[in-house]
Amino acid sequence: MNRKEGKDILDTSRFYRALGTPAMLLLTFLFLIPLSIILGKAFVDVDGGLSLERLQAMLSDPYTWRILRFTLVQALVSTLVSVAIGLPGAYLLATYRFRGKGIIKAICTIPFVLPSILVVLGFVIFYGNNGMINQAIMTILGTDTPPLKILYTFAAVILAHAFYNFPIALGLISSFWEQLPSRYNHAAMTLGARRWTIFRTVTLPRLVPAILSASTLIFLFCFSSFAILLVLGGGPRFTTLEVEIYRRARMTLDIEGAAALSILSIVITLVLVAIHIWTQKLMTHQEEIERIDERRLERRPSSFTGRVAVMGYMVFSVVFVLGPLLGIVYRSFQAPVSRSGDLAFSLRWYRQLFGLEEVAGSALGTAVTALLSSLTIALVTSIVSLTIGTMLAARLRRTNRKRALSMELYAMLPMAVSSVVVGLGYYLVSSAIVGGRAVGITLVVLAHVVITSPFVLRSILPEYRKIPFSYTQASLTLGANVSQTFRRVELPLLRPAMATGAAFAFAISMGEINATLVLADSSISTVPIVMYRLIGSYNFAGACALGTILMVCCAIVFAFTETMKRS
Amino acid sequence: MAEKGLVCSQVRVDYPEFTLSLDLEVSPGELVSIIGPSGCGKSTTLQLITGLIPCHTGSISLNGRDISHVPVWERNIGMVFQDYALFPHLNVGKNVAYSLRFQNISKRERSERIIRLLELVDLAGYDKRKINELSGGERQRVALARALASQPQLLLLDEPLSALDAKMRKRLRQQIRHIHEETGITTLYVTHDQEEALTISDRIMVMQQGRMEQYDTPERIYNRPATLFAARFMGDGTLLPHDLIPRTLVSIDKGPDTVIFRSSGESKQVFFRPERVIVHDNPSLAFPEFLPHLRFTDAKVISCEYQGGRYLLSCEWNGHTILAYTRHRPKHSRVSLGVRVNDLVEYVADTVVGESH
Numbered sequence: 033m034n035r036k037e038g039k040d041i042l043d044t045s046r047f048y049r050a051l052g053t054p055a056m057l058l059l060t061f062l063f064l065i066p067l068s069i070i071l072g073k074a075f076v077d078v079d080g081g082l083s084l085e086r087l088q089a090m091l092s093d094p095y096t097w098r099i100l101r102f103t104l105v106q107a108l109v110s111t112l113v114s115v116a117i118g119l120p121g122a123y124l125l126a127t128y129r130f131r132g133k134g135i136i137k138a139i140c141t142i143p144f145v146l147p148s149i150l151v152v153l154g155f156v157i158f159y160g161n162n163g164m165i166n167q168a169i170m171t172i173l174g175t176d177t178p179p180l181k182i183l184y185t186f187a188a189v190i191l192a193h194a195f196y197n198f199p200i201a202l203g204l205i206s207s208f209w210e211q212l213p214s215r216y217n218h219a220a221m222t223l224g225a226r227r228w229t230i231f232r233t234v235t236l237p238r239l240v241p242a243i244l245s246a247s248t249l250i251f252l253f254c255f256s257s258f259a260i261l262l263v264l265g266g267g268p269r270f271t272t273l274e275v276e277i278y279r280r281a282r283m284t285l286d287i288e289g290a291a292a293l294s295i296l297s298i299v300i301t302l303v304l305v306a307i308h309i310w311t312q313k314l315m316t317h318q319e320e321i322e323r324i325d326e327r328r329l330e331r332r333p334s335s336f337t338g339r340v341a342v343m344g345y346m347v348f349s350v351v352f353v354l355g356p357l358l359g360i361v362y363r364s365f366q367a368p369v370s371r372s373g374d375l376a377f378s379l380r381w382y383r384q385l386f387g388l389e390e391v392a393g394s395a396l397g398t399a400v401t402a403l404l405s406s407l408t409i410a411l412v413t414s415i416v417s418l419t420i421g422t423m424l425a426a427r428l429r430r431t432n433r434k435r436a437l438s439m440e441l442y443a444m445l446p447m448a449v450s451s452v453v454v455g456l457g458y459y460l461v462s463s464a465i466v467g468g469r470a471v472g473i474t475l476v477v478l479a480h481v482v483i484t485s486p487f488v489l490r491s492i493l494p495e496y497r498k499i500p501f502s503y504t505q506a507s508l509t510l511g512a513n514v515s516q517t518f519r520r521v522e523l524p525l526l527r528p529a530m531a532t533g534a535a536f537a538f539a540i541s542m543g544e545i546n547a548t549l550v551l552a553d554s555s556i557s558t559v560p561i562v563m564y565r566l567i568g569s570y571n572f573a574g575a576c577a578l579g580t581i582l583m584v585c586c587a588i589v590f591a592f593t594e595t596m597k598r599s
Numbered sequence: 600m601a602e603k604g605l606v607c608s609q610v611r612v613d614y615p616e617f618t619l620s621l622d623l624e625v626s627p628g629e630l631v632s633i634i635g636p637s638g639c640g641k642s643t644t645l646q647l648i649t650g651l652i653p654c655h656t657g658s659i660s661l662n663g664r665d666i667s668h669v670p671v672w673e674r675n676i677g678m679v680f681q682d683y684a685l686f687p688h689l690n691v692g693k694n695v696a697y698s699l700r701f702q703n704i705s706k707r708e709r710s711e712r713i714i715r716l717l718e719l720v721d722l723a724g725y726d727k728r729k730i731n732e733l734s735g736g737e738r739q740r741v742a743l744a745r746a747l748a749s750q751p752q753l754l755l756l757d758e759p760l761s762a763l764d765a766k767m768r769k770r771l772r773q774q775i776r777h778i779h780e781e782t783g784i785t786t787l788y789v790t791h792d793q794e795e796a797l798t799i800s801d802r803i804m805v806m807q808q809g810r811m812e813q814y815d816t817p818e819r820i821y822n823r824p825a826t827l828f829a830a831r832f833m834g835d836g837t838l839l840p841h842d843l844i845p846r847t848l849v850s851i852d853k854g855p856d857t858v859i860f861r862s863s864g865e866s867k868q869v870f871f872r873p874e875r876v877i878v879h880d881n882p883s884l885a886f887p888e889f890l891p892h893l894r895f896t897d898a899k900v901i902s903c904e905y906q907g908g909r910y911l912l913s914c915e916w917n918g919h920t921i922l923a924y925t926r927h928r929p930k931h932s933r934v935s936l937g938v939r940v941n942d943l944v945e946y947v948a949d950t951v952v953g954e955s956h
Contacts, residue, residue, distance in 0.1 A: 506684035508671040509649050510698035511749055516672075520700075524688045 047514040052427020055420045062482050063446050066457020067298075073291035073460065090292040100296070103272040106186070106261075107254035110193035114250050115243065117194060118201025121345050125202070126209035128333050130342050139353050140203030143196055144487070145536060145586065146357075147543020148259040149560040149567075150579050154356025155192045155264060156183065156572060157363050164359050188264045193254050195352055200253075201246040202349075208242035208315060209235075241314035248308040256301060256450035258546040259560075263567060273297050274452040278550050281456050291460075294453045305448040357583065364576035381577035396566065396574045398557050403581065405473060406542055406559040413480040414537035420481070421488030421533055422526070425496045426518065428489075444489075446482045454479050455547030462551065472556045476548055480541040487540060488533035495529035496522070531593035539586040603627045603662055604785055605753055610647060610657035619643050619809040625802075627662070630779050630786040632796040635806035636832070641789040642681075644806070645755045648787070649676050662752055672701070677746030677784075678755040682762070683738045685730045691717070691741050692726030698749035716744040719778060736767045743775070747782065754779075754786045760795065768792075772799050793833045797821060805829045822872070827949045830870050835911070837876075837921045841867035841945065847893040848940070849886075868946045873911060875942040876923035879935040888937045895921060895936040900929055 077083040090096050125136060158164050159182050166178040173179070182188045212235070220230045258274045265271065271279070273293060281290035333339045367378035383389040385399045446454070458479045465471055499522060507517040523530075545560035552561065559582050566575035605625040612619045619640040625631050633641045646652045648659060650671035658667045666674050685694050692713050699709045717723050720740035725733075733741065739759055746754060756775070760768040776799050779786050790796050796803050797817045805812040805820065805828070813825035824830035827838070879886050886894065898916035905928075912923045914936060921936055945952045 500682060500684065502680045502682050502684035503686060505646075505649075505651050506678065506680055506745075507686075507697070508651065509674075509676060509678040510745065511672050511675065511701040512697075513670065513672045516701065520697075521686055521688075525686075 045514050047518065048426050048429075051423045051518075055423035055427070059420055059424070059446070059482075059485060062478050063449075066454060066461055066479075066482075067449065069460045069464075070291045070294050070453065070457050073288050074295050086288055086292045087295065090289065090296065096293070096296070099271055099273055099276050102270065103255060103274075106189055106193070106270075106272065107251050107257075110190050110197065110254040111247050111251045113190055113194040114198040115201045115247055117198040118205060118246070119243070120341075121198075121202045121349060122205035122209055124342055124345055125206035126212075128331065128338070128342055130332060130346075132346050136346060136349055137203070139349060140199045140206075142353060143199050143253075145539040145543070146196070147539075147545065147560055147582060148196070148257070149543065149545050149563050150357065150360065150582065151192055151196050152260055152263045153563065153567060153572070153575050153579050154360050155188070155195070155260075156567070157359040157576065158356040159183070159188070159191070164355075184264065184270075186270065189261060189270060192260045192264055193257060195356070196257075196260070197250045197253055199349075199353065200250055201243075204246040204249070205239065205242045209239060212238055238318065241311055241318055245308065245311035245315055248304060248311055252301065252304045252308060255304065256297070256452065256546075258450075258452050259549075259564070263564070273300075274450055274546070277452055277456060281459060281550060287460070290456060294456055297453055298449055301450055302448045305444065309444070360576045360579045361583070363573055364580045367573065381574050384574065385577050385581070394566075394569070394571060394574065396562075396571065396578070399559075399562055399578055402557040402559050402562040403578075405556065406582075407585070409473060409477050409480060409558065410538045410541040412477050413484055413541040414534045416477070416481045417485040417488045417537040418530060418534045420485045421492050421537075422523075422530060424485075424489050425492040425526075426522070428493055429496045429499075444486050447486045451479075451483050451544065451546040452550055454482050455550030458547070459551045462553070469555050472553060476552060476556060476558070479547045479551055480544055483544065483547060484537035484540050487536050491533035491536060492526060492529045495526055499525050528597040531596040535589050535593040538589045542586060543582065604629065605648070605787070606658075606660045607648070608658055608660075610654055610659060612643065612647065612652065612654070612656075617809055619647070621647070621657070622811065623804065623814070625785055625787065627785055628783045629801045630776070630788060630799060632788045632790055632800040632803045633806060634790055634793060634796045634803060634832070635812075637791060639806045640809040641791075641806060642757055643809075645678065645757050645787065645789055648753070649678055649755060650674050675749060675751050676753045676755060677749065677751035679739075679742045679746045679757065679759045681758045683742040683759075685738055685742055685745070687730050689730070690726065691722070691728045691730065691733070694730065694741060695726070695745045695748050697745060702749060712748060716748055719747070719781065720744045721774070735763050736771060739763065739771060740774070743778065747778075747784070752785065754784045756786065756788045758789055758791065761791070768795070775799065797833075805832060807832075823944055823951065824870070825951050827868070827870065827946055830944070830946075834872060835922050836870050836872045837919075838868055838870050839919055839921075841869055843919075844869070844893065847895060848891065849888075849894045849937075850891040866948060867952075869943045870946060871938050871942050871944065873922040873924045875938050876921065877937040878912065878923050878925045878929065879937065880929040880931050882935070886935060886937060888939065891940040892937045893940070893943075897933050898936050900932050900934060903928055 074086055075082055075084070077085050121136070124130075125133065156163065159180060160166070161178045161181060161183060163180075166180050169179050170176065182191065216234050216238075217230050220234045225233065255272075256274055257272070258278070261270060261272050261275050262278070265275065273296065277290045277293045277297065280286040280293065333342050364381055365377055365379070366375040367380040368374060369376040369378070380389065381396070384391045384394070384396045387397065387400060391397055458475045462472060462475050503521055503525075504517055507521045508514070512520060543560055544558075545564060548556075548558055549561060549564065552558070557565075559578060563575045563578050563582075566572070566578065604627045605623070607621045607623040610619075610621040617638075617640070621644060623631075623644075633644060635641055643652065647654055650666070650669065654667045658665055660666060661674070661676070686697070689697065695713050695716055696709055699712065704712075713726055714723070717725055720743055722737060722740055722744070725737070725741070730738065730741075739762075742759070743756075759775070760771055763771065772795055775788075788796075788799060797820075800817055802815060803817055803820045804814045805824075805826075807828050813820055813829045815823075815825070820829065821833050824833060830836055830838075877886075877888055877892075888894075895914075895916040898914040898921060900912055901915050901920070902913045904911040904913075909924045909926060910928055912925060912929065912934075914921045914923065914934065916936070923936055
């Protein structure tokens, strides 16, 4: 085909420009408005003049440095633990074929969609003082005191982060590892190297880009982690930057201080995203070098230790990841039947949740309203994000590499601002507008669009780039104009990717708590917020019932998209 | 312009390190091949004609209508892509019917046309099949049927057989030629395979680095290549300096040939194809040629390649390599070679001299 530089008709087609520009403008608008308000608050002093006073005050406050140090340390330790758990699994996934591999691979996608409030709740239910592990140990040992007292400690934060994030390391590293051609290993073998030597000298150096990429992503997620620290950190001792921003904005009402801290957060996350994108470039660079087609040999684990390792890892990851989630479901059907507090199967929490049973003063009473607004918000968010993501992808597909990179970076920009900061920005917007509940919900939707559209773009753009240009060209020569081609050839081929993207957007929006908590006033409650309130009032079982409904909603959406992809 | 067929006049496209200039006329109903090495501008030429690349200089007209500025989708030019570009989300029938959606064609006629086209390409009954269930050859034919569906005025084929194995290529090129004759559609056929071009075409255009090297019938392209590039690209041959002629010329009873002594030589060369060479390996018999010819006695056989049905000899004579075909393996390592004066093509600075024979 035409390999030379040159202007093809599609380069000059106004159609793709017309698609991309409004999407880009909208995203810029949605992103920049809250950002500029934050900047305004941070850099403008009491008299309305520009000044660095607030920033200086923030930077000279030893408290800021203490929080920052803790934030970075917990993120670093969480990352190391996550990668350390993920790496052996990546080895097993990349080398062996075994039953249940599909389950582990499915687990790898969980962190991107699992609401953090569910992680928190699952953690409490599973590892808490009265949690399932403690109860199991207590029954076995016959004691009355819980042996595992982990809640509200540093270890709890790390463990929750590891549980949340190690599947990212597992997924990213194993899929990269699988693609490494084994001929280098074979070469090393013929040169006399032993297995461990081969791993150390041949495989590990080639895995570095993937490990770095996973690490930076996990570090970024842990850095801007919010709900986990808010609940499990449990106090000023374990306060991170994001929690402090929320605390100042919504509790001590020190908006300017929150804005100044946001600047710090934005700078750090920007650096982290830049590093992450650099590691991704390293990865694609290596993939280009090593693109060799060969039949991959996946063997069944032959030795006894190999089989034990595979089994052990499978049990571990299923219990570690799915255990807390199943615990939530189990707990939601348990209620005390007698004064003594013995638990038995009961639908009480669901009855309360749906208003069939009166409860005075419990947040559970607002659950139905919250569910309806969450569903509405998630639906609108996913439609808007899908539209923006598809339009942007159509624009980015055609641009040449150099420009595409800067534009992709641009489209990824919302990722570089933590959702707490996005929430703060929209909170500041909301305090400037006088409006009712509808305005509030709209602002939540806009914040969610900013958070989810990069994910949608990321699921569509690679698929879009896979459509050969000859398809588009063939359609044009067959008499379809550019927009007809877009509708009849490109969109149908993108349908699976669009379905995935929309489902991701829906699930993320449905479980989003960071921005929503910072932004929303008391008139707006979503499912995660009600869950947060229930946890705060120690109604864990009620939170479990609502959490189960949240999981069911996301599961239905994903099942629906799977059938969409098939048809 | 009232001319029928395809006329590209003074079309130019400039790329940073490459310029394509095109002057081409294709008569109605003709099948013309474009041949050249990769990167010579063959595919770009097709994309220009379809309108996938805009034409800013020069003009393209089809059956008397200037289409230089008509958008791709209104040109009604059928094209078969190298990778076929069949839409994987549509079945065979819907792929073939794709172009009919954009025309005012009744449902009944649409389905009739699909049936007719699939019969034409020998795929009757395939309309409900999925694309990924088809073999390479079947995909190629579906692509052909799809390109023909809107009854285009011009059909473009971009290396349509390059992804297929040798046997399938031979079968399909016959079928393409047959369909061409049946539909009578003006056709441009891009290939890099010289055998394909020679067998299928009415005329061949040889391209190099964005320029047309020669545009002629297959016979003339093969036997009288206009340039040394065309000569070499279209097949094997031997190139010798012109000043060898006085030393090797044998004129039995006629006078010296007029062609050879007409012009004086400096940097002149002669070229001939291996099948024009007479190989004589029995010194006890007389040399079997009586017309004026060049004779290279006592050439050394360097290699003898069996090609199935014939041998390709590579012989060394006074430091020159001469290629020749024979039906038998030579009995000795020393042979005498002869080539008729009439079979020589002369070149000065890479370009042919003397259009007369």
